Amino acid sequence: MSKQSKNKLMLPAKVKDVLGHVGRNIKLARVNRAFTQQHLADLIGVDRNTIRRIENGDPGVSFGLIAHTLWALQLDQDLQILAKPENDKLGLSLSRANMKRRVRTGKLDDEYDF
Numbered sequence: 001m002s003k004q005s006k007n008k009l010m011l012p013a014k015v016k017d018v019l020g021h022v023g024r025n026i027k028l029a030r031v032n033r034a035f036t037q038q039h040l041a042d043l044i045g046v047d048r049n050t051i052r053r054i055e056n057g058d059p060g061v062s063f064g065l066i067a068h069t070l071w072a073l074q075l076d077q078d079l080q081i082l083a084k085p086e087n088d089k090l091g092l093s094l095s096r097a098n099m100k101r102r103v104r105t106g107k108l109d110d111e112y113d114f
Contacts, residue, residue: 011059020057022066027055029073043072 030040030051037051046065053061054069070076085091 016057016059019059023055023057026066026069026073029075030055033073035073040069040072044068 030037035043037048037055041048041051044065050061050065051069054066067076067079070079081087
């Protein structure tokens, strides 16, 4: 079994669910625009089977192709919210926990230049 095949099998169920959900959203966006799979495939330069794989949430489809598909559907602004630092509750919490507890002060001059 190839390394890529093993990686697909090792995906957590939650990740597979998210990919399926994203694929269904992309399909809905395509249908709402009255695009056929072939038309969307032509827009991004792939075959219709790749669009089918994207819409089915296939984890083997590259992130670049998903991004290109979102661009073709004019949904690429959604990519900008992925992993936004201000939405990373765990990261922010860990960052605060790792901040130095004490701040050292240097020598203060007696003169201030305001």
